Amino acid sequence: MTELFLLSALGLMLSLFLGLLRVLLGPGIGDRMLATQLIGTAGVGMLLLLSVLLNQPALLDVALLLALLAAVAAAAFTGQQKTHHD
Amino acid sequence: MINILSSILILAGVFFYLAGSIGLLRLPDLYSRLHALTKADNLGLGLLIAGVALHSQDLLIMLKLLLIWLAVLAASATSAHLIARQARRQETGS
Numbered sequence: 001m002t003e004l005f006l007l008s009a010l011g012l013m014l015s016l017f018l019g020l021l022r023v024l025l026g027p028g029i030g031d032r033m034l035a036t037q038l039i040g041t042a043g044v045g046m047l048l049l050l051s052v053l054l055n056q057p058a059l060l061d062v063a064l065l066l067a068l069l070a071a072v073a074a075a076a077f078t079g080q081q082k083t084h085h086d
Numbered sequence: 087m088i089n090i091l092s093s094i095l096i097l098a099g100v101f102f103y104l105a106g107s108i109g110l111l112r113l114p115d116l117y118s119r120l121h122a123l124t125k126a127d128n129l130g131l132g133l134l135i136a137g138v139a140l141h142s143q144d145l146l147i148m149l150k151l152l153l154i155w156l157a158v159l160a161a162s163a164t165s166a167h168l169i170a171r172q173a174r175r176q177e178t179g180s
Binding site: 004016035064075 | 099130151164
């Protein structure tokens with residue numbers, strides 16, 4: 001069971017790596033924001049796996065906080081773009 | 087039995103995560119990337135959470151996991167909508 005959790009965390013890591021490639025390639029700023037969204041969701045998944053793996057229930061709270069803050073980044077991004085445009 | 091079921095759920099979740107990331111990398115424009123990433127990632131996280139909840143077998147932890155999933159659903163739906171609207175606005179130039 002431990003091996004499975006480790007393997008799944010590695011799979012999520014690979015997913016994050018692919019997202020970072022998209023950040024590198026661009027081309028627009030919206031694509032890069034999409035990659036940050038991917039990092040948010042994959043980060044939550046990885047924290048859940050780690051909370052079981054390391055037997056640390058507090059990591060669930062960290063995951064909850066990360067989930068709540070993920071929306072703020074996109075909202076700030078669009079708000080900033082809008083004021084920049086006008 | 088429960089271990090096997092939760093392993094299958096977790097592996098399926100990781101598969102959907104990888105599918106979403108490959109979609110983000112390979113698809114041609116922003117809207118299709120948005121479509122691939124948002125749906126596949128949320129499904130992957132849902133399956134992963136179901137697997138972890140089955141594994142934990144603790145009601146409080148299950149409820150917290152459900153709360154995390156709902157928060158992620160709301161957050162990613164909102165941010166996908168905002169990003170798409172922003173891209174659309176830039177495209178039409180208004």
